[in-house]
Amino acid sequence: MTLRIRSRLAREGFTLDVDCTLPMEGVTALFGRSGCGKTTLLRIIAGLERVAGAEVRFGDEVWQRDAAFVPLHRRRIGLVFQEPSLLPHMSVRGNMLYGYRRTPEAERRLHLPEVADMLGIAELLDRPVDRLSGGQRQRVSLGRALLTSPKLLLLDEPLSALDTQTKREIMPFLSRLADEAGVPMVMITHSPAEVERLADRVAFMREGRIERIESLREAMARPDSPLFDDEGAASVLEGEVAELAEDGLFAFGPPEARLWLGATSSVAVGVTTRVRVLARDVSLALDDPARVSMQNHLLVRIERTDTLRSGHALVSCRLADGQLLLAELTVRSVTRLCLQPGQSVFALIKSVALVD
Structure with a gap:
């Protein structure tokens, strides 16, 4: 399974020019400095940004090409952002089941008990969301996305709004997610530590372009790896x-x-x-x-x-x-x-x- 993306988008002071194919196994990190185009690329993959002339294919499915355009809700994508946008009037259970109930029964591959156990929130199901910690809220967000039984998970810097201790708490859950849920993930980050802990491969972005795609081992074996820019090799x-x-x-x-x-x-x-x-x-x-x-x-x-x-x-x-x-x-x-x-x-x- 692969994700094929070809898109050119010119805006004042910035041009996104991407033509690549990403393997859809495990976790792929889109890594680069702020402003390099990671979020714009993620929005194109999701169908939130419609760019004329772009092509997006997931396996055999054409999500965008020429006049064809499949909207987000038909792409079966789970989205998780920096800030978990939970519904405040619902419990954890209500938030988790919000997308599940809207997923056709024949397409449901994941269910509440297994996802709650996977994310360590089974004991929180009846708790109001305003009584959750930051890490718990993000885990509920991940669970809600998983319960739509997505074909692909897109994570836009899911740890950037969390403090150091909370990141340490949620990191093990994220690292197990792709294997246990069987859903490929594309994760935006500018943190080398997050790439090194979670990713199977890295797509390095710079100034609107993907410069290279490498397995994590290949990326860590290069003495000039961008992952080493902050803390060293x-x-x-x-x-x-x-x-x-x-x-x-x-x-x-x-x-x-x-x-x-x-x-x-x-x-x-x-x-x-x-x-x-x-x-x-x-x-x-x-x-x-x-x-x-x-x-x-x-x-x-x-x-x-x-x-x-x-x-x-x-x-x-x-x-x-x-x-x-x-x-x-x-x-x-x-x-x-x-x-x-x-x-x-x-x-x-x-x-x-x-x-x-």
């Missing part, structure tokens, strides 16, 4: 929670690439999750640093070294389980240790840098 590792320790830490990943992290409320044994490691929080050693306080040190193999614009070096290393780990070092350190591709070294990772 980072690695995203995916693995299973293997063990919860009595001291509050949990084991992440297979035995040959085992990391210990600080536990959070969303962690459970057997759950697959992602962790983010800033490259500047990774050091390299030629010898096994067994007698140090830092618990996370793994044997890795160097693949390449790139010089960054900052003058530092970015060393790309391969873990024993095949995943990529980046380390940002000074050029002097690389020279002093004679670091070369193919060389086996030990990576020391600060536990505080690992965030699920």
Whole structure:
């Protein structure tokens, strides 16, 4: 399944010029700075913006081409915006069922009990919406969109209006959504952390154009990735929670690439999750640093070294389980240790840098 978009829209001081095909599996992030055209593109996909000469196709369905134009309500799209526009006179249950009741019975694939459980709001169904937190309101918004049994979910910066703690609460629900609901998602964001936590692929936008479309792994493997512009280079590792320790830490990943992290409320044994490691929080050693306080040190193999614009070096290393780990070092350190591709070294990772 793919989403095909071709559109040119000229406005005063801005031109959107897009011609691309997006795979419709999992989560696709539209990433770029504010004003680059992400929301305009999303509105064209949804049918909220009708642009002359545009073409939008979802799989075999033609949503717009020449004189043909399918309106939003017939495209079977679920929309979630920055601010959850819930109906204040209804309970959580009433809001959730608002679109469900308007969906033909033969087209209903998702139902209230499973969606409420998926989003962790089963106990809130009878609560008035004015007594919900920001994260709860956004989850209800997601649930309402899912209960229309959409073919596609479009999320316009769904976390940008939330505080840091609320983002942490809702992030695990979003990351499970595409898999558990079986609905592809296109998500607008300008936050690298949200891309790294949620996306399967990234469409990089700049000044009205999509510059490239990459899998998350491809995007994270490039030393010049736009995802690194704010906080510097980072690695995203995916693995299973293997063990919860009595001291509050949990084991992440297979035995040959085992990391210990600080536990959070969303962690459970057997759950697959992602962790983010800033490259500047990774050091390299030629010898096994067994007698140090830092618990996370793994044997890795160097693949390449790139010089960054900052003058530092970015060393790309391969873990024993095949995943990529980046380390940002000074050029002097690389020279002093004679670091070369193919060389086996030990990576020391600060536990505080690992965030699920």
